[in-house]
Amino acid sequence: MKFDFETALKNTPLCKEPCDAVKFCYQAAYGPHHLLGEDAESHFNKEYESVLASDGQLTEQLSEEYFRINIAVWKHKCLPRKWLFNMFYMSAGQSEKTDPKPFFEIMKKLASDGELPFDEKALNEYLKTYDGGAVSHSEAVRKKASYRVVHKKYARLIPLLEALNKSKVMAIDGRAAAGKSTLAKTLSDVTGASVIHMDDFFLPPHLRSEERLSEAGGNIDYDRFAKEVLPPLKDGKAFFYNRFDCATMAMGEKINVKEAEHYIVEGSYSHHPLFENYADVLVFCDVLPKEQLSRIANRNGKEMLSAFKEKWIPMEEAYFKAFAIKEKADIVTCL
Secondary structure: OOOOHHHHHHHOOOOOOHHHHHHHHHHHHHOOHHHOOOOHHHHHHHHHHHOOOOOOOOEEEOOOOEEEEEHHHHHHOOOOHHHHHHHHHHHHOOOOOOOOHHHHHHHHHHHHOOOOOOOHHHHHHHHHHOOOOOOOOOHHHHOOOOEEEEEHHHHOOHHHHHHHHOOOEEEEEEOOOOOHHHHHHHHHHHHOOEEEEHHHHEOOHHHOOHHHHOOOOOOEOHHHHHHHOHHHHHHOOOEEEEEEEOOOOEEEEEEEEOOOOOEEEEOOOOOOHHHOOOOOEEEEEEOOHHHHHHHHHHHHOHHHHHHHHHHHHHHHHHHHHHHOHHHHOOEEEEO
16 A cells, blocks of 8 residues: 555644644654764664553554654564664664655645645744755644654565564575575664574575475475584584585585574575474565566576576475465565
């Protein structure tokens, strides 16, 4: 469903006076970039400590790009403080130069139509002194407004973050070009989780028999993964494994996996039933066929697209169907 800024501004509970509406428009356009200073984290920690946990709506959408995250509700859900700060901090780097004028025009129209808590005259009087920069909330709103603005890239992670917070290992499977690697990296950036890539365990040439490749999920070196990854992953300690390099078709560099509170295994075949129940949370990344082919062409080139269409995608689909991979996932997401 397409986001409707007009409805969002009319319905926000954090709008009592003109400055609140202007702040909504400003954040909708620019996100949190103006809040980043040398003391951003200490200021955040101080505010975080002062907020009492309470249930309610965790997110409020400001625009197509940005959301507000309610600190009180975040605390109520017992999500890590550092994760919220990381999302806020990294969102500043996502800020783009969005023209705020359309947002301001909608605000003016709503005030003119009597759809806001103040009238058009009050708004016009306020705008006479407004210099176009960031503003503070009104006193009435400031007493109950405690949030951080984050980019949609991070806001959409919240269901996954809630699941990861209650688990140790998350496995992200899904269709080619569905965004598995990107999702794992973003989650790792926010949480500090260590990531293991299933691409590093593609089947080496000497094991690629006709029988093996006809096996559902046989295109992965599941024996080596089970030996080199599953035991240390269960122990939660730092470990290493040897990476298979698809470019040279030989074993490549040693990959060191740091000890972490959370681990993410990403890639096709990461939900293989031979690995039993090593993961606490199973995530499936889906993508529509047309979009999948477009992404592969852009990422791998038209020559490789044929190989994906004729070989790799059919092998993945056979695996998904044989073991009901999508159906058994705890979370299905489309990026």
